[in-house]
Amino acid sequence: MQGSDHFALSGPKRNRFRFGVKPLERYAIACFAAAFTVLGILFVNPPSLAHLAYYLCLWGAFVFVFHREDIEDFTFAYLVNSAYIAAFFFVQTRMYPDSYGTTSPLGSWTDDSYFYALVADTIPANLLTRDYYYLYTHTFTSFIRALTILSIDHPMDVIFFQSGIAATLVTFSRRFMLQLSSNTKLADTVYVFALVCPFLMMNGGVIFIRDTFAAALFIYSLCCLNSKRFTLALAAVVLQVTLRPGTALILFPAYVIIYFSSIKALLAKHPGLASAGALLIAIGAMGAIQLTPDLSELVAGTSEGGGIGFLGRDIINDLTADPEGNVAFLSIQELPFLIKLFLNGAYIFLYPFFSPKYAFAGDYHDVRAITMNLIVPVYSLWLNAWFIAGAITKIRVTKHQTAIVLAIAVSFLLIGTYSLQSRHKTILYPLYYFVIAIGFTSATVRERRIGYWCSSALLVLQLSFALR
Numbered sequence: 001m002q003g004s005d006h007f008a009l010s011g012p013k014r015n016r017f018r019f020g021v022k023p024l025e026r027y028a029i030a031c032f033a034a035a036f037t038v039l040g041i042l043f044v045n046p047p048s049l050a051h052l053a054y055y056l057c058l059w060g061a062f063v064f065v066f067h068r069e070d071i072e073d074f075t076f077a078y079l080v081n082s083a084y085i086a087a088f089f090f091v092q093t094r095m096y097p098d099s100y101g102t103t104s105p106l107g108s109w110t111d112d113s114y115f116y117a118l119v120a121d122t123i124p125a126n127l128l129t130r131d132y133y134y135l136y137t138h139t140f141t142s143f144i145r146a147l148t149i150l151s152i153d154h155p156m157d158v159i160f161f162q163s164g165i166a167a168t169l170v171t172f173s174r175r176f177m178l179q180l181s182s183n184t185k186l187a188d189t190v191y192v193f194a195l196v197c198p199f200l201m202m203n204g205g206v207i208f209i210r211d212t213f214a215a216a217l218f219i220y221s222l223c224c225l226n227s228k229r230f231t232l233a234l235a236a237v238v239l240q241v242t243l244r245p246g247t248a249l250i251l252f253p254a255y256v257i258i259y260f261s262s263i264k265a266l267l268a269k270h271p272g273l274a275s276a277g278a279l280l281i282a283i284g285a286m287g288a289i290q291l292t293p294d295l296s297e298l299v300a301g302t303s304e305g306g307g308i309g310f311l312g313r314d315i316i317n318d319l320t321a322d323p324e325g326n327v328a329f330l331s332i333q334e335l336p337f338l339i340k341l342f343l344n345g346a347y348i349f350l351y352p353f354f355s356p357k358y359a360f361a362g363d364y365h366d367v368r369a370i371t372m373n374l375i376v377p378v379y380s381l382w383l384n385a386w387f388i389a390g391a392i393t394k395i396r397v398t399k400h401q402t403a404i405v406l407a408i409a410v411s412f413l414l415i416g417t418y419s420l421q422s423r424h425k426t427i428l429y430p431l432y433y434f435v436i437a438i439g440f441t442s443a444t445v446r447e448r449r450i451g452y453w454c455s456s457a458l459l460v461l462q463l464s465f466a467l468r
Helices: 023-044 048-066 068-095 112-119 139-147 155-159 161-181 184-195 198-205 211-226 230-243 245-258 260-269 272-291 295-300 310-314 316-320 327-332 337-350 367-392 401-418 422-441 445-466
Strands: none
Touching: 023 048, 023 068, 048 068, 048 155, 048 161, 068 155, 068 161, 068 184, 068 198, 068 367, 112 139, 112 155, 139 230, 155 161, 161 184, 161 198, 161 211, 161 422, 184 422, 198 211, 198 367, 198 422, 211 230, 211 245, 211 422, 230 245, 245 260, 245 401, 245 422, 327 337, 337 367, 337 401, 337 422, 367 422, 367 445, 401 422, 422 445
């Protein structure tokens, strides 16, 4: 199969989502998802129906104005993700009534109640969130508050903003594959994998946190660069930097690796741009230094007190607080830096780990704990197998294929060494599914078999740790 050397698409202007689903069947699925969502909202918080419609109109207007050819794919993904949200909130409010649909300290608690407290007009008195939350502001919540004209009085009122984020990620992951390969089957495969992804659901798809937003901005900026819509690409990058400056910095090498050949050709044609680029990189490096306690510690991967460098310096204490649950990771941190660099990257790639103990550790059956410790690790047996097959296949669907695999690998190394927050791998999922789609649809039987053997061996290794 010959790779595509062009970003511009040929053929029909509209490339509708198919993947074996007829238009009438797709319409029926969308109607069912919408009805299910409405029913879930009526059970949990009926006033949130207005917010469901408002965010659909808000996001839909943006897509319709700037990317009209993708409006059907976007709307379908929005409705499906909203159904996921309705199901999640219904279960959470039954299991943990005081959570109002957010994650609970009695289960797998994360930052969603804190972000809700920052964006809300009123907060239930018994909702558990961070102490002194009112002393803080955040770009994530300030941005959403500025876009929302409706009153936010319940966590379900704001959660459907995440459906717009998830739909953007799904739609432009498909668009990215279509731009690079001109292969509708591959693009539809990416769409389905991203749409039905429990990891993305639990890291921003149905929970009010930032990770999926950062991933959506990343893949959206790549699509805009490919279509030479540089103003939109710049806006996405700027928003990404203000939203999560640390992960934006980690993603910078990925942009360079993916577009290295284009950058090289551009500099050869316009030598003066090299000086301007060097100046911008120097300014960016100075900003990065300001974000770190000490540049030498950043390079060495350490910080005060012998912890981990850069973004990870604040969470090493949380990991050491549960040495039994993080014994493998903590053992890696005692190794020399170069060895630790690669093992940390592998650790982040394999996360989350199969752990029935933590899946059912709470007093109640917690959806996020079960999903992250049981469902995702088992599902990853197939995903990682297809990823490995896609990474090693000799079949080229695009000239950027090797560069994307390399960008993913480098980003895993950086996240594992300078972030340590394993949910930050969410930002790589659009590219992860890009490679998976190639392995799933285009790799040879032998290449897929190698993927299955490697992925099975990795799962057996996890099982040995879980059952020790």
